[in-house]
Amino acid sequence: MATLEFAVLGILHEGPMHGYELRKQLTTKLGAIRAAISYGSLYPTLRRLQAAGLIAEAGETPATDTAVPPLTSRRGRVVYKITADGKERFGEMLARTGPETWEDAGFGVHFAFFARTDRATRLRILEGRRRKVEERREGLREVLSRAAERLDAYTLELQRHGLEACEREVRWLEELIANERSGQTPEVTPPQESLGRP
Amino acid sequence: MATLEFAVLGILHEGPMHGYELRKQLTTKLGAIRAAISYGSLYPTLRRLQAAGLIAEAGETPATDTAVPPLTSRRGRVVYKITADGKERFGEMLARTGPETWEDAGFGVHFAFFARTDRATRLRILEGRRRKVEERREGLREVLSRAAERLDAYTLELQRHGLEACEREVRWLEELIANERSGQTPEVTPPQESLGRP
DNA sequence: GACCGATGTATCGAACCGATACATCGGTAA
DNA sequence: TTACCGATGTATCGGTTCGATACATCGGTC
Numbered sequence: 001m002a003t004l005e006f007a008v009l010g011i012l013h014e015g016p017m018h019g020y021e022l023r024k025q026l027t028t029k030l031g032a033i034r035a036a037i038s039y040g041s042l043y044p045t046l047r048r049l050q051a052a053g054l055i056a057e058a059g060e061t062p063a064t065d066t067a068v069p070p071l072t073s074r075r076g077r078v079v080y081k082i083t084a085d086g087k088e089r090f091g092e093m094l095a096r097t098g099p100e101t102w103e104d105a106g107f108g109v110h111f112a113f114f115a116r117t118d119r120a121t122r123l124r125i126l127e128g129r130r131r132k133v134e135e136r137r138e139g140l141r142e143v144l145s146r147a148a149e150r151l152d153a154y155t156l157e158l159q160r161h162g163l164e165a166c167e168r169e170v171r172w173l174e175e176l177i178a179n180e181r182s183g184q185t186p187e188v189t190p191p192q193e194s195l196g197r198p
Numbered sequence: 199m200a201t202l203e204f205a206v207l208g209i210l211h212e213g214p215m216h217g218y219e220l221r222k223q224l225t226t227k228l229g230a231i232r233a234a235i236s237y238g239s240l241y242p243t244l245r246r247l248q249a250a251g252l253i254a255e256a257g258e259t260p261a262t263d264t265a266v267p268p269l270t271s272r273r274g275r276v277v278y279k280i281t282a283d284g285k286e287r288f289g290e291m292l293a294r295t296g297p298e299t300w301e302d303a304g305f306g307v308h309f310a311f312f313a314r315t316d317r318a319t320r321l322r323i324l325e326g327r328r329r330k331v332e333e334r335r336e337g338l339r340e341v342l343s344r345a346a347e348r349l350d351a352y353t354l355e356l357q358r359h360g361l362e363a364c365e366r367e368v369r370w371l372e373e374l375i376a377n378e379r380s381g382q383t384p385e386v387t388p389p390q391e392s393l394g395r396p
Numbered sequence: 397g398a399c400c401g402a403t404g405t406a407t408c409g410a411a412c413c414g415a416t417a418c419a420t421c422g423g424t425a426a
Numbered sequence: 427t428t429a430c431c432g433a434t435g436t437a438t439c440g441g442t443t444c445g446a447t448a449c450a451t452c453g454g455t456c
Contacts, residue, residue: 004442020404028341029353032360035302041443043406077404104233108356115350143226152313153383155227158306161370162230165363172359185351202411218435239412241437275435403452411444421434426427 002093003100003109004037004045009054009082009090010113016058016081019043033108046080054086095121102128123180130173137166200291201298201307202235202243207252207280207288208311214256214279217241231306244278252284293319300326321378328371335364 011017011025019042027036049055058081082090094117100106107129114122140163144156151159179185209215209223217240225234247253256279280288292315298304305327312320338361342354349357377383 018404019406028345031341032338032356035444038444038446039404039406040408040445044442111356112353114352140230143229147226154312155310157374158230158309168366176355200411216435217437233413236413236415237435237437238414238439242411397456399456400454401452402454404450406448408447409445411442413442414440416439417437419435422432424429424431426429 003105004041005049005054006090006093007109007112008042008045008049009086009093010109010116012055012080012082012086013090013116016079018077018079019046020077022046022080029112030108033112034105049086050080052085054083054089055080056083057081097121097124097128101125102132107132119180119185122185123177126173126177126180130170130177133166133169133173137163137170140166201303202239203247203252204288204291205307205310206240206243206247207284207291208314210253210278210280210284211288211314214277216275216277217244218275220244220278227310228306231310232303247284248278250283252281252287253278254281255279295319295322295326299323300330305330317378317383320383321375324371324375324378328368328375331364331367331371335361335368338364 007026007030008022011022011029014025017025019039023037023039023042026042030037046055050057058079094110094113101110102125107125110117110125117125140159143151144159144163205224205228206220209220209227212223215223217237221235221237221240224240228235244253248255256277292308292311299308300323305323308315308323315323338357341349342357342361
């Protein structure tokens, strides 16, 4: 999937960044939905994005840099910035709805960037996700009711726990959907690109 | 990791099975903790296990089979059964504790086979998992308290939801641990290999 | 001045997934 | 009768992701 590409483009909207920092931002932004992203995923993704022209290297602004010239093979920090094409692509991905956007991973990432998504898209994604989780919930109920006597206590307990998680997520989604519908949520927050750079 | 190998060996303890059936069993057994396992994972895993001598083909018992000889290139169903080595290996994996056993995926699979795990191991895994989830929880609390003003409402909501999930899982683990300690749980259920075959 | 943990870039092998292709079977609608 | 369809079933391919690892620099601290 392109969930990591998507996330990287989204984070780079906040300004140029190098790999290490990018990973930290990704970790806090997505920390609630997945484990820390590994470099074995991040660096290939960056190369992919760069090859596609969606990001570019932004040669380390040597403003107040240590004026030490690379004596040894100085492996300088590589700073990436998003390109115009990248912004456009991110916009398209933001507006997209479909199976990947209500899959576990896809939903999480899209939700993390809801502040930049318009309300109609948010609603479509939330509802798609709800349907998805409801299906999962029904599947678990099936197993629990029809096969209860054939499964051991621990497997059963696992199913119960999973079922509970599904039910809670559905309730959560329901609340979010109600909020969206009643207009409690902002339309689209302004791009915060230049924020923090006075 | 070897979580899929582990699960396959565990399922095959219930009797010989072919790929399709195996997938269905895996799906109901692990349905609460991960999406349906894909054939692109299952078949390579089966080949790997077979190469290692942990499972073997159990040439389709032609008991009351349709006596139709393979006219065309009949791609018969391939039935796998666990070998003695496989059972031994599964036993070792059951008793193991360590980082992979309290990681998300690893924990789920090990828990699903807790009925065959001895109480001491169960306790060590549950406690390791609890520590792990507590760390995750603290990380989320950090983010929520220290960076609340720098994150948009949706990202914040995601963190809150994640935090709540962590807190609930900790409570759940706490209950399970208490149960184990008070001896409410069975030691090890007898192998149910021959069950259902009168 | 020796050490150490945080910062930082990068790659490798293995695992895993989604999509896809292909084939058989039972049922059912034309 | 035939034609189709959905469930059953085996299998692979390309691409993504992960965990482990290697290597290098920097700011402290003992």
